[in-house]
Amino acid sequence: MATNFYFQITRLLNRNPDGSKATQAERKKVLKLVDSLLKELNVRNLELKNFGRRHAVKLLTHWQSQGLSAGTIKNRMSHLRWLSEKIGKPGLIPANNASLGIEKRHYVTNINRSRHISNEQLSRLNNRYLEASFRLQAAFGLRREECMKIILRFSDKGDHLVLTKTKGARPRTVPIRTQAQRELIDSIKKWVGDGSLIPKEDTYKTHLGRYERACIKMGLDRAHGLRHAYAHQRYLELTGNSAPAAGGPSTKGLSGADKLRDYEARMIISEELGHGREEVTAVYLGR
Known part of the structure; x- marks a missing residue:
């Protein structure tokens, strides 16, 4: 049974649809988890207006004791910050994760996670919407939501794609570099x-389920490896x-013009993938 605390959170979420649909869905999932976890931690009869530092610390301590990754904990804390700001307590959770004892996120490097899909694999899907989405994802390094929600008639600007249905609602452009990309579009x-x-008759949620099943069928996990291959x-x-x-050669051995070329390439790739930070490229490219 939902608590009064979660009922109040739901009303708050409905009044504040901030960010992309994916961000909203993730926020709702995390805050529902928070409600369930607080009950497990013997917090009773909590009202949203009374949510305070002690509750956040209790949650953080539990997540750390479970051995969750720094990235997972940081993501969950970001949703708690959103919640605290919406209830008029913006300083409840410090913006600096280090002050909370959350270690710096370590990006895994030098592991090749790139994946490729064949025409035979795609033809077995027997679904032209999914096939087109996977082809666009591979050709332009798109995220899964982007490759389904894209409207090519408006996104295609001749020599680049303009993406608006993006993570965090941050528009970006991706170049159209090859004849194969042009012909695909x-x-x-x-x-x-x-x-x-x-498909017009489906919701995003319904089609996402179909996409996820297709990933399993093709052995792609969540198809993130297609973005790695693009990078x-x-x-x-x-x-x-x-x-x-x-x-390829390790960046540790680069110097001068080669080092600068590596950095500039990483910044371009980071922007095209929708990150904007050089350090994130280590996940895709290694060091």
């Missing part, structure tokens, strides 16, 4: 018209070398 636009790559290809184009995670 044009072939999809012929039949999809003004629509997105979600590797762009790094090769921009630097002339394979990425460290793909067997």
Whole structure:
């Protein structure tokens, strides 16, 4: 049975639909988890207006005792910060994660997680919407929500795509560099018209489930490996070398012009993937 605390959170979420649909869904999931966990930790009859530092500390301590990764804990704390700001307690949770005893996120490096999909795998899906989404994801390094919600008639600007349905609602552009990319876009636009790559009769949630099952069928997990493959290809184009995670030279041995070229390439790739931070590229490219 839902508590009064969660009922009040639900009303708050409905009044404040901040961020993308994916962000809203994740926030709702985390805050529902918070409600359940507080009950397990013997917090009773909590009202939203009474949520305080002691509750946040109790949650944080429990998550740390479970051995959750720094990234997972940071994401959950960000949703608690959102909650505290909406109830008029912006300083309840410090903005500095280090002051909370949360270690700096360590980006895994030098592991090749790139994945590729064949025409045979795609043809077995027997679904042109999914096939088109996976092809766009591989060709442009799109996230899964982006590759389904994109409306090519409006996103296609000739030499680049403009993406608006993005994580955090931060618009970005991705270059159209090759004839193969151009032909892919044009072939999809012929039949999809003004629509997105979600069938008109389906909701995003319904189609997402279909997408996730397709990933399993093709052995792709969540298809994030397609973004890794895109990053590797762009790094090769921009630097002339394979990425460290793909067997290329380590950045530790670079100097002068090579070091600058590596940094500039990483910043370009980070922007194209929708991150904007050089350090994140270690996940995709290695060091």
